[in-house]
Amino acid sequence: IAGITQAPTSQILAAGRRMTLRCTQDMRHNAMYWYRQDLGLGLRLIHYSNTAGTTGKGEVPDGYSVSRANTDDFPLTLASAVPSQTSVYFCASSEGEEDEQFFGPGTRLTVL
């Protein structure tokens, strides 16, 4: 079934640890995005990639890094996790930057 997958589904992490959230899409979409969703704040863009090989910073990029080595994969890395990074993380993709975005199922991350 075509779509976006994310892994892990949920994770509890000690502060200071490194963590990579995985995102894969099989729709051959050019653009991919990472959002975090916190109660009362809505979805906020962390990083994005308009095409393989390029990335850009969103609204809340600090403490996160991304790479886009190919069209399908867009991992998000927390180099040294902090409790304020406790959130639900959604990966999304779109055919082009002007098109609707399709969201993955999300990763619930808790940093203690």
Add this chain to the structure above:
Amino acid sequence: GQNIDQPTEMTATEGAIVQINCTYQTSGFNGLFWYQQHAGEAPTFLSYNVLDGLEEKGRFSSFLSRSKGYSYLLLKELQMKDSASYLCAVKDGDYKLSFGAGTTVTVRA
């Protein structure tokens, strides 16, 4: 950042109509999107407006006035499964999507 406002909560009765308003202020405009999000699930696309006017899709309609920075999502013939959060999102001049905090709609029998 961008400023997108929508009510926090709304309650309506099964079979009724509910209108969710969204006002926005953004640097540039490349379209307004509405998404539905059930609790614990991913957002799913509902509608897209880039020109002024009404877009109708079955029981759901979305309206846009660019000059007023205003949109609404109209849900007709409400069903219990429509209980969800509805997210207003605006694509700015750089094609970045900014979301409102969402409106939680509760449908009562």
